[in-house]
Amino acid sequence: MLSPYLSSLVQRASQDVKTIVLPEGEDERVLQAAYLAVQNNVAKPIVLGNPIQIKDFFAKKGWSLDGIEVIEPEKSEHLAEYTNLLFELRKAKGMSEDEAQKTALNYNYFGTLMMKAGHADGMVSGANHSTADTVRPALQIIKSKNPNMGVSSFFIMVSSGKPFILSDCGLVIKPSEKELADIAVTAATSAVMFGIEPTVAMLSYSTKGSGKGEDAEKVRAATALALETLKTEPYNKLNIKIDGELQADAALDMTVASKKAPQSEVAGNARVLIVPDLNTGNISYKLLQRLGGCEAYGPILQGLNAPINDLSRGALVEDILGTIAITAIQAQNK
Numbered sequence: 352m353l354s355p356y357l358s359s360l361v362q363r364a365s366q367d368v369k370t371i372v373l374p375e376g377e378d379e380r381v382l383q384a385a386y387l388a389v390q391n392n393v394a395k396p397i398v399l400g401n402p403i404q405i406k407d408f409f410a411k412k413g414w415s416l417d418g419i420e421v422i423e424p425e426k427s428e429h430l431a432e433y434t435n436l437l438f439e440l441r442k443a444k445g446m447s448e449d450e451a452q453k454t455a456l457n458y459n460y461f462g463t464l465m466m467k468a469g470h471a472d473g474m475v476s477g478a479n480h481s482t483a484d485t486v487r488p489a490l491q492i493i494k495s496k497n498p499n500m501g502v503s504s505f506f507i508m509v510s511s512g513k514p515f516i517l518s519d520c521g522l523v524i525k526p527s528e529k530e531l532a533d534i535a536v537t538a539a540t541s542a543v544m545f546g547i548e549p550t551v552a553m554l555s556y557s558t559k560g561s562g563k564g565e566d567a568e569k570v571r572a573a574t575a576l577a578l579e580t581l582k583t584e585p586y587n588k589l590n591i592k593i594d595g596e597l598q599a600d601a602a603l604d605m606t607v608a609s610k611k612a613p614q615s616e617v618a619g620n621a622r623v624l625i626v627p628d629l630n631t632g633n634i635s636y637k638l639l640q641r642l643g644g645c646e647a648y649g650p651i652l653q654g655l656n657a658p659i660n661d662l663s664r665g666a667l668v669e670d671i672l673g674t675i676a677i678t679a680i681q682a683q684n685k
């Protein structure tokens with residue numbers, strides 16, 4: 352049974368069906384999600400793995416494999432092309448032809464190279480891989496869309512049916528002021544993509560100078576940098592509002608906001624919450640999910656040239672389906 356928010360994502364994804372690679376065909380949860388993706392018209396899945404085992408799994412379930420392409424990278428007619436592509440892209444970084452041959456057979460690299468070659472629109476992996484193993488090929492091969500901004504990540508947190516963006520909870524460990532500003536602006540564009548109002552709060556333990564210390568000053572400086580970026584294209588056309596530094600209660604609660612930051616257009620109305628570092632982000636999303644009862648979708652990478660997303664290793668089938676839908680929506684809006 353899909354939550355109303357997940358159903359809305361599935362509905363959006365089905366309006367323009369994209370091809371999504373799932374490199375972890377050995378995982379039954381991934382196969383079930385691929386099946387559901389076809390049944391709900393969310394995506395055309397390409398599953399990487401052993402065709403005999405995958406056919407066997409579907410036969411045992413009594414499910415049709417129609418609509419799912421299965422590719423065994425070792426036997427792919429495109430392996431030489433992808434190996435060469437990888438070598439050309441990475442030789443300046445010291446990759447040898449031998450290494451390229453081995454690396455192209457790593458399924459996360461193979462899936463990423465399929466995207467680079469234009470044979471797939473997006474990829475979802477991580478049910479059996481660490482974030483770093485899923486994300487590194489994306490950073491090396493697909494790269495940042497805006498060369499002046501890094502890639503970061505966000506979660507969509509749904510509280511009582513209302514979606515919020517929380518960023519960065521998954522990628523940039525200790526952002527500099529500039530990186531924090533870029534995370535805020537990129538998260539605002541992700542909000543626009545997902546129909547969430549881009550009112551962005553730069554969170555801290557201090558509201559507008561109420562607390563002292565260099566961490567609060569850093570958030571204040573990052574806010575100023577982000578506001579400068581908002582004056583430039585394409586951000587100046589998106590009606591993004593950013594303010595900081597704000598405490599979480601001032602960001603979310605109008606009564607607190609009217610006391611602590613009465614002039615702010617964001618305080619009390621924030622829908623995009625920017626945390627100062629990965630410790631805060633990762634802890635916050637897990638607390639909201641485990642204690643606050645929020646639905647959590649992510650980490651979703653933002654700022655890449657084409658969408659690749661990571662799963663938690665504890666992901667349930669519905670989480671994988673949700674991530675496939677999110678990836679497809681990102682591919683529609685790339």
Ligand SMILES: CC(C)(COP(=O)(O)OP(=O)(O)OC[C@H]1O[C@@H](n2cnc3c(N)ncnc32)[C@H](O)[C@@H]1OP(=O)(O)O)[C@@H](O)C(=O)NCCC(=O)NCCS
Pocket residue numbers: 444482483484486487490491495500501502503520521522523524633650
């Ligand atoms: C993502 C991560 C793995 C990258 O680490 P890494 O592989 O050691 O990164 P490196 O510094 O060697 O960079 C690898 C490549 O990615 C690029 N890169 C790294 N971070 C990047 C970013 N934020 N945006 C864009 N590119 C980035 C580097 O420029 C480099 O590219 P190049 O090889 O073409 O020069 C690292 O940031 C990380 O571990 N983050 C935390 C992940 C995590 O544990 N999350 C919590 C669980 S959700």
